[in-house]
Amino acid sequence: MYDLVIVGGGPAAVAAGVYAARKKMATLLVAEGFGGQSIVSADIHNWIGEKSISGVALAERLEAHVRAYEPGIEIWTDRVESVSLASSSPRVFSVTTKKGEAVEARAVLVASGSRRKRLGVPGEDKLDGKGVAYCSICDAPLFGGKDVVVVGGGNAGLEAVVDLHAYAKTITLLQRSDALRGDPVTQEMIGKWDNVRIIFNAAIEEIVGDSFVSSVRYKDAKAGTSNLLAVEGVFVEIGSMPNSDIVKGFVDVDEIGRIKVDPRTGRASALGIWAAGDVCDGLYQQNNIAAGDAVRALLNIYSYLHSGK
Amino acid sequence: MKSVTVYSTPTCVYCKLAKDFFAKNDVAYVEHNVADDLKARAEMVEKSHQLGVPVIDIGGEIFVGFDKDALSKALGIAG
Numbered sequence: 001m002y003d004l005v006i007v008g009g010g011p012a013a014v015a016a017g018v019y020a021a022r023k024k025m026a027t028l029l030v031a032e033g034f035g036g037q038s039i040v041s042a043d044i045h046n047w048i049g050e051k052s053i054s055g056v057a058l059a060e061r062l063e064a065h066v067r068a069y070e071p072g073i074e075i076w077t078d079r080v081e082s083v084s085l086a087s088s089s090p091r092v093f094s095v096t097t098k099k100g101e102a103v104e105a106r107a108v109l110v111a112s113g114s115r116r117k118r119l120g121v122p123g124e125d126k127l128d129g130k131g132v133a134y135c136s137i138c139d140a141p142l143f144g145g146k147d148v149v150v151v152g153g154g155n156a157g158l159e160a161v162v163d164l165h166a167y168a169k170t171i172t173l174l175q176r177s178d179a180l181r182g183d184p185v186t187q188e189m190i191g192k193w194d195n196v197r198i199i200f201n202a203a204i205e206e207i208v209g210d211s212f213v214s215s216v217r218y219k220d221a222k223a224g225t226s227n228l229l230a231v232e233g234v235f236v237e238i239g240s241m242p243n244s245d246i247v248k249g250f251v252d253v254d255e256i257g258r259i260k261v262d263p264r265t266g267r268a269s270a271l272g273i274w275a276a277g278d279v280c281d282g283l284y285q286q287n288n289i290a291a292g293d294a295v296r297a298l299l300n301i302y303s304y305l306h307s308g309k
Numbered sequence: 310m311k312s313v314t315v316y317s318t319p320t321c322v323y324c325k326l327a328k329d330f331f332a333k334n335d336v337a338y339v340e341h342n343v344a345d346d347l348k349a350r351a352e353m354v355e356k357s358h359q360l361g362v363p364v365i366d367i368g369g370e371i372f373v374g375f376d377k378d379a380l381s382k383a384l385g386i387a388g
Contacts, residue, residue, distance in 0.1 A: 033326075039322055040322050042320065055322060056322055056325060056326075077377070128359075129357075129359035129360060129361040129373060130358070130359050130360060131360060133360070133361060135321075135322075135323075135361075137320050137321070137322065138318065138320065138321040138322060138323060138324070138361070138362055139318070139321075139360065139361055139362060140318075140320070141318040141319070141320065141343070141344030142318065142343060142344070142350065142360050142362070144344070163320075167344075211358070212360070
């Protein structure tokens with residue numbers, strides 16, 4: 001029986017893991033990998049304490065930090081599939097994994113983050129990897145000399161434009177609303193590039209292609225027209241979905257599936273379950289916030305385990 | 310040991326994770342940088358019918374992306 005199972009390997013899970021180990025709680029951390037979503041970031045400039053660090057380097061440091069406490073904390077490379085109540089008095093949870101392990105714990109911290117949102121338009125599934133890409137830093141070099149679109153005008157979309165700028169012939173940024181949402185610094189930078197064009201009020205309707213992408217169809221919401229744009233690449237950067245399925249139906253979630261937590265404690269609606277980071281219904285998705293939220297949750301878990309409250 | 314080929318780009322995170330995994334497990338591999346090497350890029354598309362990296366060829370079996378468990382299984386190692 002563990003005191004605590006931590007689900008995830010991003011900044012929230014690692015922060016909680018370090019604190020749990022230092023408090024000598026019997027803790028199991030289950031993660032498929034370390035680093036969280038920032039692992040694909042070329043350069044992170046706002047992780048406090050580092051002027052600049054790559055996503056991979058941050059992932060390595062996070063992993064090294066929590067592994068420094070092994071065997072005081074147990075770490076499994078696996079994926080949590082479900083969390084359920086094994087007993088209500090005393091309150092004990094059963095946690096099962098993809099590799100078929102089942103363990104019991106008195107508390108669970110869900111720090112499983114979120115995953116990339118898909119467009120959900122015809123052609124997307126069929127042409128996934130065949131011109132449709134979800135990792136601009138990985139795949140940008142393969143689109144050298146080609147015309148591409150980036151869908152989404154938040155920070156991820158703007159960063160995709162930056163990643164593609166060195167390679168692609170032209171980049172068309174399709175933005176659903178009438179303004180970009182990403183950082184003004186990046187907006188200013190891409191605004192100066194000749195091969196970048198931004199189309200506002202553009203809703204992508206279909207990705208067209210036989211064996212590879214040949215064009216996209218988008219609706220111009222203002223003009224009311226449907227337009228075809230010849231491109232060979234579509235980079236999808238429209239935000240994320242919470243990885244909250246493991247506690248689905250067990251704790252309260254918001255309209256997009258994010259776990260509702262008490263912002264003072266990180267507690268979910270079911271006693272004994274906490275959540276931190278991007279899987280929660282917080283207003284902001286940031287590495288620093290995820291780490292801080294997880295520390296708060298962990299301290300609250302510690303007092304729950306010791307006082308029952 | 311089966312022959313291993315990695316098709317990668319210099320900026321690809323999952324390519325790096327795959328190469329780190331091979332290095333850790335003493336798996337020798339040939340790497341092609343498909344950002345520059347157009348012949349290798351065509352070969353990669355031919356083998357995987359897609360454009361994403363990494364593509365890993367283990368003795369003729371093709372893997373797209375970095376899936377540690379699947380690679381371990383194909384190589385017959387514990388990982």
